Amino acid sequence: MVGIVGYGVYIPLYRIKVEEIAKVWGDDPETIIRGLIVEEKSVPAPDEDTVTISVEAARQALKRGQINPERIGAIYVGSESHPYAVKPTATIVAEAIGATPQLTAADLEFACKAGTAGMQACLGLVKSGVIDYGLAIGADTAQGAPGDALEYTASAGGAAYIIGRKDLIAKIxxxxxxxxxxxxxxxxxxxxxxxxxxxxxxxxxxxxxxxxxxxxxxxxxxxxxxxxxxxxxxxxxxxxxxxxxxxxxxxxxxxxxxxxxxxxxxxxxxxxxxxxxxxxxxxxxxxxxxxxxxxxxxxxxxxxxxxxxxxxEKRELAPKVREMIKKKVYVDYSLYAKFKEKLKMA
Incomplete structure (x- = not known):
């Protein structure tokens, strides 16, 4: 029996409303909200990226999983916004959470399903007995070009799942x-x-x-x-x-x-x-x-x-998703553009 031992989430504090983006580009906010069923989105702070989001989500998963991070045998981070083109996010996460060097780690990329691909990889490794625990993370600080439809939805956040055999909270x-x-x-x-x-x-x-x-x-x-x-x-x-x-x-x-x-x-x-x-x-x-x-x-x-x-018992050991969503600070478009580095020097 293999499944989820612990899970954790991180969502940035900052938010921007659809109305604020629509105001800049001259769009009708009500049409956008009705069409997309999106009212606001999360915005990463200037010092937040896929690495920091992944680390925070992993720490929450460890709180729920109640396992020693040194027992994790694989870490996979799925994202399409890894901060480095050549240098893995997964190794930084491993170091930050105190995982042993005796593990396999890799970054995965498959647009928005890279996180679940990591879950499948961990599931296979645990089920075959190669490792005791695997950590799969899906995290992004998504990009949308100024004025593009994606700008209304592309946001930031991530979740981490510890996959194992013992003390499961959910069986896959x-x-x-x-x-x-x-x-x-x-x-x-x-x-x-x-x-x-x-x-x-x-x-x-x-x-x-x-x-x-x-x-x-x-x-x-x-x-x-x-x-x-x-x-x-x-x-x-x-x-x-x-x-x-x-x-x-x-x-x-x-x-x-x-x-x-x-x-x-x-x-x-x-x-x-x-x-x-x-x-x-x-x-x-x-x-x-x-x-x-x-x-x-x-x-x-x-x-x-x-x-x-x-x-x-375990889900009470870390913040719940909707509790995290309630904690927010709104920014205007100028701060949003600054945070997302949309302003480029000529």
Whole structure:
């Protein structure tokens, strides 16, 4: 039996409202809010990046996991905003949390599903007996070009999961991936901002992959939407999230706990892991959860997770997601542009 031993989340304190961004570019904020179902998003401080977010999330996961970090045999950090082009984020995280040098560590990149790819890698290593514990992190400080639609949603945050065999808070029953070469979103080396395929982003990208992965794993385990207490999907915006849930037959009460985009935006590699963490914050022993990520390029990882008795005590050992979301300080566009280094010297 392999699953989640501990989990932790970090969301930056700063926020910017959709209205503030719309005011600068002359857009109608109500149209943006209704269209994307996003009201505000998180903004990283000048001294925050994927490394600092990953370290904080990992420390919270260790508090819940109650394990010695030296027992971690693998650390994978999934992100599309690693601060170094050549130097791994994972080794910095390992050093910061006190993990032993006797481990494997690597950075993963698959747009917004790199964090769940790390979870799968840790799951395989633990299940095969190669390591006792693995740490998988999904974190980003996402970029959107000034005036681009992404600027309304691209945010910052991350989640960390310790995968192991003992003292589980949730068992990973099954996983399934669906992957194709669908380049709806990309950023070339050296370019500061990504580009996206516009009308291709929904179909054949997001919906094809999320829905295919979800359907296939449910078919594989002979389950249907009504067999789950909760479901979490990748959330580039609230509209896509709710539409995918409806297409798969899930009701609002099943998916609402994991829907965080309206309050913090799209945290990219952190999106599904943070949504899952928010769901674990309220789930009861025996509850079954479906979690499906999505990464442009393109692919989805799906997981069926069953909550164990250990969650009742462990989740109180670190801040819960919605508690973290409530703590916020608003910035205007000028500070936001400064924090995100959108202002370039001529």
């Amino acid at each position: 029953e099954s996983t399934y991936s669906f992957t194709t070469d669908t380049p709806d979103f990309y950023r070339r080396e050296g370019m500061p901002y990504p580009r996206h395929g516009g009308r291709f982003t929904g179909e054949p990208a997001y919906f094809k992959h999320v829905i295919s992965a979800a359907k296939k794993i449910m078919e594989k385990e002979d389950l249907k939407a009504s067999d789950f207490n909760y479901a979490v999907f990748h959330q580039p915006n609230g509209k896509f999230y709710l539409k995918a849930a409806k297409k798969l037959g899930f009701k609002m009460e099943q998916v609402k706990p994991g829907l965080l985009t309206p309050m913090i935006g799209n945290t990219y590699s952190g999106a599904t892991p943070i949504g899952l963490a928010a769901t674990l914050d309220i789930a009861k022993p025996g509850d079954r959860i479906l979690a499906v990520s999505y990464g442009s390029g393109a692919g989805s990882d799906a997981f069926i997770i069953t909550v164990e008795d250990g969650i009742e």
